[in-house]
C-alpha cells in the first residue's frame with residue numbers, strides 16, 4: 208500500500224501516528240508525510256524565518272529516518288485557512304502521494320491549524336478524484352480511505368487501535384529529532400516534549416491490551432470504503 212500522513216505542523220505525524228507509520232514501513236509499505244505549515248511560530252526566541260528553516264531540516268531528518276518522502280507545503284504557522292490556494296495544494300499533495308490510506312488530524316482537534324487541515328483533507332480527498340479540478344499531477348481513480356488521528360482529548364472516540372509497543376522507542380527517537388520544540392513545549396506543558404505522547408499512548412494501550420497504542424477514528428462516507436482493516 209501507499210500511506211499518506213498529513214500533519215499541520217512539523218512534529219505532528221511523529222506524535223500522532225509515528226508508531227503506525229513505523230509499522231507500515233516495517234511491513235514494506237510506502238509512506239509519504241506531508242506538512243502543511245512551516246512551523247515558524249514555534250519558538251520563544253528564534254526569529255520566524257530562521258525557525259522555518261530549522262524545522263524543515265528537522266522534518267527532513269525525521270522523514271529520512273522513517274524512510275518516507277516529505278512533502279512540505281510551507282503555509283504560515285497559525286494561519287492555515289480553508290481557502291482555494293490551500294485546497295489546491297492539498298489536492299496536489301494527495302495526487303502526488305497516490306495513497307491507499309490517509310491519516311489526518313481530527314476535525315475537532317485543539318489547534319486551529321489542525322482543524323483547518325482536517326477540513327482541507329476531507330474536501331481535497333474528494334476533489335483529488337475530479338479530473339477537471341486541475342493540478343500538476345493527474346487525478347486519482349480511487350477514493351483513499353481516511354482515518355482521523357487521536358486528538359488526545361477525552362472527546363475523541365477511537366474506532367481502531369494500533370499496538371505500537373515494539374516501535375515505541377523508535378517513535379520517541381523520531382519526536383526527539385525536533386530539538387527546536389523541546390524548550391518552549393516543555394515550558395508550555397510543564398513537562399518534557401515526550402511526556403504527553405507517552406501518557407496518551409499508554410492510555411490508549413490500556414484500552415486494547417497493549418503497553419503503548421495509537422488510536423484512530425475511521426471516516427465513514429457514502430461510498431469508497433472497504434470492509435478490510437487497513438491499519439497495521
Ligand SMILES: [Zn+2]
Pocket residue numbers: 215216219318321
Ligand atoms: Zn500541530
